[in-house]
Amino acid sequence: MIGIDLVKIDRIKNFKERFGDKVLKKFLSDEEIDLAKGINTIAGFWAAKEAISKALGLGICEKCSFFDIKIFKDERNKPYFKLSKHLIKEFQIVDLDLSITHDSGFAIAVACIQKKEIQKRNIEF
Numbered sequence: 747m748i749g750i751d752l753v754k755i756d757r758i759k760n761f762k763e764r765f766g767d768k769v770l771k772k773f774l775s776d777e778e779i780d781l782a783k784g785i786n787t788i789a790g791f792w793a794a795k796e797a798i799s800k801a802l803g804l805g806i807c808e809k810c811s812f813f814d815i816k817i818f819k820d821e822r823n824k825p826y827f828k829l830s831k832h833l834i835k836e837f838q839i840v841d842l843d844l845s846i847t848h849d850s851g852f853a854i855a856v857a858c859i860q861k862k863e864i865q866k867r868n869i870e871f
Contacts, residue, residue: 748858
């Protein structure tokens with residue numbers, strides 16, 4: 747399953763300027779806030795969480811909140827994520843991958859989620 751999201755960095759910057767750091771706590775954990783040093787990274791984390799929720803086919807909702815998704819960076823600064831146990835169990839998730847980039851005022855994220863069993867889709871017409 748693949749999800750993608752694009753967010754204008756100025757949108758996130760305006761949220762932060764208008765509401766201060768408290769707005770970050772609406773979609774990031776304290777650890778994620780510490781990890782995200784600048785507005786580009788913060789916007790990238792927003793896009794990542796949206797892309798991940800889309801890959802699950804849910805979007806951000808009661809079943810999959812921003813806090814059911816946790817973003818980290820490895821020793822080489824590559825982003826990765828973990829999901830709440832209830833999502834892993836329900837969707838039988840076995841592998842995850844994430845890419846985030848920002849350029850020209852936008853942050854973009856692509857998330858790939860692999861289920862235990864691949865569902866066959868009707869691809870004939």
